[in-house]
Amino acid sequence: MHQVLIVGGGFAGLNAAKALGNKKGIQVTLIDRRNHHLFQPLLYQVAMAGLSPAEIAAPIRNILAGYRNVRVLQEEATGIDLQKNRLLTNNGELSYDSLLIACGAEDTYFGHNNWEEHAPGLKSIEQATEIRRRVLTAFETAERCSDREEQKKLLTFVVIGGGPTGVELAGAIGEMSRFTLAREFRNIDPTLTRVLLVEAGATILPTFSEKLRRRAMRDLERLGVQVWTSSRVSNVDALGVNIGGERICTRTVLWAAGIRAARFGDKLDTEKDNMGRLKVNGDLSLPGSPNVFVAGDQALSLREDGSALPGVAPVAFQQGTFVGKTILRDLKGKPRADFSYWDKGQMATIGKSRAIVETNSLKLSGFFAWVAWLLVHIYYLTGFKNRFFVTLQWAWSYLTYRRGARLIVNKEWRTCQDETRE
């Protein structure tokens, strides 16, 4: 039996496992420190109370239950021995014949780790519910507040980072304050909410064409989002943000400014770029270790022109399948091919019912772009159940402007602590 070990149950790991599923002579072990696969492109919807966590996440073992040669273990990789073909985990060690490293990406604060406390990023369910808690709590606190100055600070939201995630977060806050919450408060006017989208670079959504970028800017402004480009954040603390020489007083800051490859890769003594991504060969194998592959956000995979592939879901998706197929080819003695990315285009959504979509041959914006965005995301949602329910949930909130998951959930579940306090 050829032992394949996959680290990470994201798009890359899951697709590799599927490609190898129920294939003879192969035993697959997939490990992940979480029990669930997360559909990250929709995570901002959880942060903005539009969807419940379970609607964009599913247990990895459930997704792969049909493949009898695949076992799933909830373990965390802690080290690797490339010579002995062994992976160390928090539960012992696992040996492999072929290994796929696909641990994804995490937030980076460019050396300012103390900012994280005040500006949560958006990579996990826990972070998304934390953002939801903060945004909703800001409105609740403003409602019971009698100090107008403090109210203004509570109703100021700063989103740092003008990529698709930052644009989606800022647009959703703008929309929520203007439509969803409008009728429910007595002491504040949620439509006076100020949302600031701050980008250090010269433009938001830099990978899109200029025409679509301008359209996105206009759509954001219509939702009350002020876009500040060429604005570098120099400090984040509990009371606000410093941008250039200016101080913005706010109680809620969200971070969408930087990601880097998962830190597990740092344990490998191999070439990396400044984002911690592992440099790989054309066949996605690690230089010097042909039986070790890297895929998804953790890989520095280059196009023919020498530019790096972007850290987006379709790249991880296609790379995972490619690695699975490469292992099958190896076993049949066929020569390896190089990975080549089929770029189907890119999209970003701005609030409800507006988006921008760009492919080689097509540029779309507005409502039809949003419908395209919707269809693509529903199609790719893993597992029929989620697809079905998310569609309904969206249809519902589209018709009613409601948000279905506006819960403020605390971190602590125990209550007896109160008893001892008294």
Added chain:
Amino acid sequence: MHQVLIVGGGFAGLNAAKALGNKKGIQVTLIDRRNHHLFQPLLYQVAMAGLSPAEIAAPIRNILAGYRNVRVLQEEATGIDLQKNRLLTNNGELSYDSLLIACGAEDTYFGHNNWEEHAPGLKSIEQATEIRRRVLTAFETAERCSDREEQKKLLTFVVIGGGPTGVELAGAIGEMSRFTLAREFRNIDPTLTRVLLVEAGATILPTFSEKLRRRAMRDLERLGVQVWTSSRVSNVDALGVNIGGERICTRTVLWAAGIRAARFGDKLDTEKDNMGRLKVNGDLSLPGSPNVFVAGDQALSLREDGSALPGVAPVAFQQGTFVGKTILRDLKGKPRADFSYWDKGQMATIGKSRAIVETNSLKLSGFFAWVAWLLVHIYYLTGFKNRFFVTLQWAWSYLTYRRGARLIVNKEWRTCQDETRE
């Protein structure tokens, strides 16, 4: 303007607010330390991964948005001055002309508060997701465990308390292990899971007739639940439970054995029973304070025969409406009436597709009882949206035996802590 202050957004508080909503001359303030109303009868479904939190909870201000004379504040009551008609909160103080205290109930460990850490109760969303995390993690840990003895302990679940909540939890664990998880593990056989339902009294579900109790016992045993009655728990720790002279080694203990009235009531210098419930007059007012009412789980309200009304949703529901109407009658100068409970019966569900239902004239069990249970719970779910989605979710899991919300979610959202550790 007559100022009505309601403490607590449960069934009682919400129904009182609705009864007073959009009535002339009345201003209502409802405070709750949470932003959401929780449909507690279905909370066990969240703990057992059948429903998402948002499907059984909705923002209080959203439910009451249509009543322009009602404002909702997320504040916690901390004290009360009955002489000056003032309520103290964590945000200052609020004055009232009429007050309704309806803070509900919380778990009690009968003086063993240190048990809570090892045996979470089921009163809040946080507790439900904590139980979900523990139960699902036990299966994950057993899957990666090579020690058969440890595996056996991991696959032993103890539910303490044989009331409806304990029966529902135990039945759901039995069912999940036998059906939902059966095909997804490679190293363990989830159908060998041992579920123990422990009750100190002589029987489970003591409020039901003997015939239905026996039926429930049989239904539980069919799901692999062992029912231990007349069994008093003498200790709970991280490694197991002591029952009588016996020691059960287990990694997962759930608490459904005791509740008491919310502790806010302790601040009132008035008569209480041993569960901390405040004794009230026939019109639900506090003795000596005709403008202060108590309703729901926090009230000790007596039937004509002197027995106490049970702490169930319909009582709170009817009492809330009654208090609202009483305040309206007061303002019109009409005399007060006494509250009388219209008992529509009781029900409990055992796993999927089985339940017991008992009214004055009717005793149902099995599938038809379950359908009745389903219809009643869907009908009472607050807000059309939840009703609609929960129905669909149930239809789905009924047809597929899947559970839609099997997420293990951690308590901590920060990731940079790992960075500093390394």
